[in-house]
Amino acid sequence: MIQQLSTSRKIWGACMKALCYISIAIVTVLTLFMLLYVFYKGLPEVTWELISTSPSYLRHTIGILPDIMNTIYVVIATLVMVLPIGVGAAIYLTEYAKNRKVVELIEFAAETLSGIPSIIYGLVGMLVFCQFMGLQTSLLAGSMTLVIMNLPTILRTTQEALKTVPQSYREGAFALGAGKWRVIRTVVLPGCINGIVTGCILAVGRILGESAALLFTTGFAHNLNGFIEGLQSSGATLTVALYVYAKEQGEFEVAYAIAAILMILTIIINIATTYMGKLMERRNGQ
Amino acid sequence: MNLKKAKEDAIHFIFLILGLIAVGSVLVITVYLVISGLPAIREIGLTEFLFGQRWASTAAQPEYGILPFILTSIYGTAGAIIIGVPIGFFAAVYLAKMAPKKVCAFMQLCIGVLAGIPSVVYGLVGMLILVPGIMRIFDVPDGASLLAAIVVLAVMILPSVINVSLTSLQSVPMEYEEASLALGATSTETYFKVTVPAAKSGIFTAIVLGIGRAIGEAMAVMMVAGNVANMPSLFQSVRFLTTAVASEMSYSSGLQRQALFSIALVLFFFIMLINATLLVIKKRSQSV
Numbered sequence: 001m002i003q004q005l006s007t008s009r010k011i012w013g014a015c016m017k018a019l020c021y022i023s024i025a026i027v028t029v030l031t032l033f034m035l036l037y038v039f040y041k042g043l044p045e046v047t048w049e050l051i052s053t054s055p056s057y058l059r060h061t062i063g064i065l066p067d068i069m070n071t072i073y074v075v076i077a078t079l080v081m082v083l084p085i086g087v088g089a090a091i092y093l094t095e096y097a098k099n100r101k102v103v104e105l106i107e108f109a110a111e112t113l114s115g116i117p118s119i120i121y122g123l124v125g126m127l128v129f130c131q132f133m134g135l136q137t138s139l140l141a142g143s144m145t146l147v148i149m150n151l152p153t154i155l156r157t158t159q160e161a162l163k164t165v166p167q168s169y170r171e172g173a174f175a176l177g178a179g180k181w182r183v184i185r186t187v188v189l190p191g192c193i194n195g196i197v198t199g200c201i202l203a204v205g206r207i208l209g210e211s212a213a214l215l216f217t218t219g220f221a222h223n224l225n226g227f228i229e230g231l232q233s234s235g236a237t238l239t240v241a242l243y244v245y246a247k248e249q250g251e252f253e254v255a256y257a258i259a260a261i262l263m264i265l266t267i268i269i270n271i272a273t274t275y276m277g278k279l280m281e282r283r284n285g286q
Numbered sequence: 287m288n289l290k291k292a293k294e295d296a297i298h299f300i301f302l303i304l305g306l307i308a309v310g311s312v313l314v315i316t317v318y319l320v321i322s323g324l325p326a327i328r329e330i331g332l333t334e335f336l337f338g339q340r341w342a343s344t345a346a347q348p349e350y351g352i353l354p355f356i357l358t359s360i361y362g363t364a365g366a367i368i369i370g371v372p373i374g375f376f377a378a379v380y381l382a383k384m385a386p387k388k389v390c391a392f393m394q395l396c397i398g399v400l401a402g403i404p405s406v407v408y409g410l411v412g413m414l415i416l417v418p419g420i421m422r423i424f425d426v427p428d429g430a431s432l433l434a435a436i437v438v439l440a441v442m443i444l445p446s447v448i449n450v451s452l453t454s455l456q457s458v459p460m461e462y463e464e465a466s467l468a469l470g471a472t473s474t475e476t477y478f479k480v481t482v483p484a485a486k487s488g489i490f491t492a493i494v495l496g497i498g499r500a501i502g503e504a505m506a507v508m509m510v511a512g513n514v515a516n517m518p519s520l521f522q523s524v525r526f527l528t529t530a531v532a533s534e535m536s537y538s539s540g541l542q543r544q545a546l547f548s549i550a551l552v553l554f555f556f557i558m559l560i561n562a563t564l565l566v567i568k569k570r571s572q573s574v
Contacts, residue, residue, distance in 0.1 A: 005472065009472070009475070012475075013472055013474040013475060016474050016477075016478055017384075017474055019372075019376045020376045020377070020379055020380035020384060021380065022376070023372070023373045023374070023375075023376035023377040024376070024377045024380045024381070024385075025382065026373055026377075027373065027374075027377050027396065027397070027400070027444060027448070028393065028396060030400065030444075031395075031396040031397075031399055031400050034399075034400070034403060034408075034411060035399065035409075037411065037415070038407065038411065058451070084304070085307050086305050088300070088304030088305070089301075089304045089305040089307065089308060091301055091304075092301035092302055092304060092305035093305060095301075096298055096301050096302070097305070102305075105309055106305050106306065106308055106309055108565075109308040109309040109311070109312045111306045111561070111564075112344075112558075112561055113308060113311060113312060115498055115557055115560065115561045115564070116315065116500070116502075116554075116557060117399050117498075117501070117502020117503070117553070117557060118504065119502065119504040119506065119528045119532055119550070119553075120319070120502075120550055120553065120554055120557070121315075121533075123319075123531065123535075123547070123550050124314070124315045124318050124319065127318050127322060127520065128314060128318060148311045148315075151307070151308055151311070152308070154306065179290060179293075179294055180294055180297075180298075181293070181294060181297045185537070196443060207400050208404065209402065209403070209405065209406075210354050210404075210459065211402030211404065211405065211406050211505045212405075212504040212505050212528075212532065215505075215532065215535075216535055216536070231498070239404050239505075241329070241404045242404075242406045242407070242410065243406045243409070243505060244546050246406075246409070246413065246509065247409075247413075247508070247509055252410075252414060254321055255410050256410070259406075259407045259411075260412055262403075262404050263403065263407065264406055266399060266402040266403055266404070267399060267402075268403055269402060270395065270399055271395075271396040274395070274398070286542075
């Protein structure tokens, strides 16, 4: 069967195809360029001295250990707070809520939260946590801001995972005489642990990349502290440190080094989410 | 038995509270922004604030007109959409319909990485590659300009545009395409004249999400746009709504500080408008 297409149809088809190929080429080149360029510029600057010391004015050296520690503190503090809230809210929505209006209200709120830009979180975080609640600019205030920011992420991934737990599991447990809480604790939650982990990984990725919300809530000190002390004092995370070094101090080598570290973390998080996704697919397929 | 019921009720109540935290947060954010944003608007005057063309907050006779910021935000977002959406759209069509499985998997990883790169890293690369590049190519005195911000924003919205369009393209039923192919349309014609119109609402969602992301971005823009409160022009240093808040917050006081909160309120208003649009699209596509 030989198809005779008019010339205009042929040209149109070829153009559309060409546009597709050009677009995908642009995306690929952009990604590879970002990766390779940042690694090329940044990796040689990542020295043991840089990542294992604090900045010293006396010796004119810059170290990013405090920034790394601050980032870890913020990640831990945020996850510890956001997990119970997000998972709890998801459990309420899928297991308890009977009133359609309440469900819609909570889902609408979560959607609104995920649309709010981080600079507004930073501003409100500063007003509410730093000033109104008297936490000053501290890692704790920053973490609490990030809790609200990441709440929709945890809520949504947990909710999706809860929906994949078969209804028959719950019915079986109820039939054996278990109370609602017991069913949730022993049947529902273990069944959706993958979804919660995925949510955590996504949240960690967002926390690592966040800067605008932290600028006014955690501040930009570079002091090395322990966990409890660190939460109460001001400190820069890696992203904020990158911004300060690049924009305000002109230390581009350090900025590139931090960028390279952040890139590596981004890739790790990406691979982890892909892996978790595959794991969940396999389980759901069974 | 009663004790058990009381316990269950208490747990139910705890979960309800956890669920309502999200609602409470939205309320707190709205209320705080309105309360802290209104005084300055009242003092300056709404029209003067929104349509004043000069922002000189630290001058002896301070002027607080944010029209330059509003227009810059709108132009910058529009520019990013004009560049980013077509690229993202065509890339999504390719990935959904034409790409071999291996290429698709590789690209998904690429897009994931692109989406995960922190905005300060985009800002850094933009600041050290794009800004000098614009300076050299267009022969302008300073490359930190609206154009640089538009390019960075276009790259930053790409992943979400691609991902959302991709999902909606993939969910178009096979029968539609098969019917079109059976009628003698070529595969390319089928993709663009049958699949794409069928996935219209999803692609529209992608665009609106892109607008939301572009208008709310602060750090990357702050690093490449130069931060001078000019009326927007492609090769001039400009200030967005987001960067106006971020750049003066640390040293502001009095009316100037209040005016910054008012700017945040205006930004919040834009975001709410975008959220409402998203909701309308969602409702409409569900009712069809």
